[in-house]
Amino acid sequence: QVQLVESGGGLVQTGGSLRLSCAASGRAISFYTMGWFRQAPGKEREFVAAIRRSGRNTYNADSVKGRFTISRDNAKNTVFLQMSSLRPEDTGVYYCAGDADGLGYENPDEYDYWGQGTQVTVSS
Numbered sequence: 001q002v003q004l005v006e007s008g009g010g011l012v013q014t015g016g017s018l019r020l021s022c023a024a025s026g027r028a029i030s031f032y033t034m035g036w037f038r039q040a041p042g043k044e045r046e047f048v049a050a051i052r053r054s055g056r057n058t059y060n061a062d063s064v065k066g067r068f069t070i071s072r073d074n075a076k077n078t079v080f081l082q083m084s085s086l087r088p089e090d091t092g093v094y095y096c097a098g099d100a101d102g103l104g105y106e107n108p109d110e111y112d113y114w115g116q117g118t119q120v121t122v123s124s
Contacts (some may be wrong), residue, residue: 002027002113009118010070012086015120020081022096022115027121030074033099037108040092048094049081050105057078058099059105086122093117 008020022034037048049070050059058070069082079096097111104110 002029002032002098002100004098004113006079006096006115006116006118009094009120010121011121011123013123014087016086017082018120020094020096020118020120020124022079022081023074024077024078024079024098025037028074029077029079029098031100031102031104032074033102034070035097035099035111036070036079037095037097038090038092039117040089040097043092045095045108045112046107049118051079052105053102061106083120086120088122091120091122094120 004025012018023032031053036048037045038048039045044053047061051070051072054074067085072079095117096115098113099110100112
């Protein structure tokens with residue numbers, strides 16, 4: 001079993017930056033595809049970014065391309081999401097997720113493990 005714990009959320013002004021971290025425990029995640037999703041009030045959970053096991057292949061939602069960067073440190077069993085040029089529409093709860101077979105990336109149903117989420121609020 002894998003436990004995922006997100007941190008780094010908070011309140012930031014439009015144009016600001018935040019770095020989210022996702023620390024995994026219980027099992028090494030080096031072979032997992034790891035993803036970030038977010039959910040705004042009244043909306044469905046949506047894909048933000050994903051990274052394959054090696055870290056060389058990453059995927060971003062169109063809405064965050066050029067602004068968000070996903071990365072991982074397998075030695076530390078941790079995944080990061082660097083967010084820049086934040087906008088009010090980026091507000092939501094951000095979730096870290098792990099896909100054990102490593103095949104999926106944007107479909108939340110393909111992920112096996114989820115964190116509890118961290119709140120990101122971008123003020124205008």
